[in-house]
Amino acid sequence: xSNYHFNEIEKKWQQYWAKNGTFHASNTSEKPxxxxxxxxxYPSGAGLHVGHPLGYIASDIYARYKRHKGFNVLHPxxxxxxxxxxxxxxxxxxxxxxxxxxxxxKTYRRQLDQIGFSFDWSRELRTSEPEFYKWTQWIFxxxxxxxxxxxxxxxxxxxxxxxxxxxxxxxxxxxxCDADTETFSAEEWSNYSEKEQADILLKYRLTYLAKxxxxxxxxxxxxxxxDEIVNGVSERGGFPVVRxxxxxxxxxxxxxxxxxxxxxxxxxWPEP
Numbered sequence: 001x002s003n004y005h006f007n008e009i010e011k012k013w014q015q016y017w018a019k020n021g022t023f024h025a026s027n028t029s030e031k032p033x034x035x036x037x038x039x040x041x042y043p044s045g046a047g048l049h050v051g052h053p054l055g056y057i058a059s060d061i062y063a064r065y066k067r068h069k070g071f072n073v074l075h076p077x078x079x080x081x082x083x084x085x086x087x088x089x090x091x092x093x094x095x096x097x098x099x100x101x102x103x104x105x106k107t108y109r110r111q112l113d114q115i116g117f118s119f120d121w122s123r124e125l126r127t128s129e130p131e132f133y134k135w136t137q138w139i140f141x142x143x144x145x146x147x148x149x150x151x152x153x154x155x156x157x158x159x160x161x162x163x164x165x166x167x168x169x170x171x172x173x174x175x176x177c178d179a180d181t182e183t184f185s186a187e188e189w190s191n192y193s194e195k196e197q198a199d200i201l202l203k204y205r206l207t208y209l210a211k212x213x214x215x216x217x218x219x220x221x222x223x224x225x226x227d228e229i230v231n232g233v234s235e236r237g238g239f240p241v242v243r244x245x246x247x248x249x250x251x252x253x254x255x256x257x258x259x260x261x262x263x264x265x266x267x268x269w270p271e272p
Contacts, residue, residue: 022118025074038055077121078126143251147204158201
């Protein structure tokens, strides 16, 4: 029996896929659409770990299966390359985070290609690029400039709310807001200072400042999520974490609770 020269065979076909855009998802295809999305990896200096292909292989098999079934499959990949891990790695290595991130991404890309995944690399995303994170900034300002109107059951501009305050106060405003929001008339609104008006609007905005208890890591200079803490210290660096009340930006996600619940009826989502 002849030997299976996998290095030669895999290299040949991976080069063919890259050259011919085999896995490119067309924007104008007549085929039915299918979207297979993986969790983007953080490009650390250590390279891929076993958990990455563990998930990616399963989704890649399904993406290939759907292509064979005649679907126009969108199967992108990208890098969660912005934030605390990049900052800490830069501190540890003494290099600028852009340099270390670029080098780490090169390693990840080489490893992902060697495994032979069917990603559409023309749609690669990097969360550390301004072309990407400008949209997170955009959506924050959109949320900040809107409130949730219960009567229309959707977000409305904060400017329209200000006009209502100017003409009728807030007694007839049916909106999601802080529980301690006091009732005021149009005359009272006009007599408020600029700061007082701004404070009232924060009680309605979809993004607002509020004091809440958080996991604070002094060494990292940031708030951490519960899953970023292991045995009372930060997962990254092993620094002490304390519970602390701090003023931070919050979002009125609960305003959309009922709409989110009802929209489950419109998607193919398993009951569990």
